[in-house]
Amino acid sequence: MSSYDNFTEMKKFVGFSSEDAENLKSIAHVFEKHGPALTDFFYETLDLYPETATLIEGRVDSLKATHARWMGELFTGVEGGYDEAYFNNRDIVGAVHVKIGLDPRWVEGVMTIIRTGGHAALAQELESAAELGEKFNSLCKILDLDLMVINLSYADERLTRLATFTGMSRKLIENCISSG
Amino acid sequence: MATTSKSDALNTILNTLSASSGDIEASAVISSDGLMIASNFPAGLDEDRVAAMAAALLSMGERASSELARGDLDQIFVKGENGNLILVTSGDEGMLTTLTTASAKLGLVFLDMKRAAEEIARIM
């Protein structure tokens, strides 16, 4: 099963529906307003830890631009469908971070910043608790799906690199893992 | 596992190999993906594990040999206190593995293994 198949299966599994897509579209304006501050906080946090700070040094402005694009796509679904085009944009994010030697725990960790910051932004802008609950749920679903794709491509890229280095086929590596 | 006739032929080669030299204690045919195809390894060994390990050793050896400009890999030789583990490629998809005694006459073992590996490659 390819990763895109995994993605569509997981979309079904977490119950990501057209209603979620509509909810996300309806909160795009909240993130147009609060997104830049959230992105700033994201990079300020990464700057506090030497392991992440060295990786972003001297390129924070350009990273903020890519980050803003990534965030915008959370609410448009790339061409509206949260489908293959959306998946492909997420799939490369994992591979890019493996290439720079970033440990996956940092990606997991900063997603919490997006989640909690996202909640705070929605709480400021939405009128009712019911609407907040419903729209925050949709945001959580898409962030979890994004993280899943990033993690899968992380794992995949690491195996690909191990396969290239050792000359071992993917099947052999899987056999080693299951015999481990 | 190989089909019965193939499997019989491979087992015959392995048994002949063991019979031809008292130095060879056991042998096995393993796929490059690390699956055991035929073996007369002693009972009690975890064959899945051994097969994956042997294939991993051979792959790493091939990579190292090429990286260090040593050409195509001929064999992997692991010398332990109680005996040796020898691996040779057999065709594109497989390998022949033997366990020998510590005092084995290696020249003869290598020769027997080379012949057996060629026969195995023809069958596979």
Ligand code: HEM
């Ligand atoms: C929720 C977590 C994260 C998301 C969604 C995210 C998103 C992205 C995106 C979309 C890109 C551009 C990918 C491309 O080239 O197309 C990128 C690149 C990058 N990210 Fe992240 N990122 C995350 C976490 C982190 C963390 C924790 C670090 C820590 C240092 C980091 C450092 C970088 C760097 C240095 C690049 C540039 C890589 C290169 O092209 O050399 N990211 N990120």
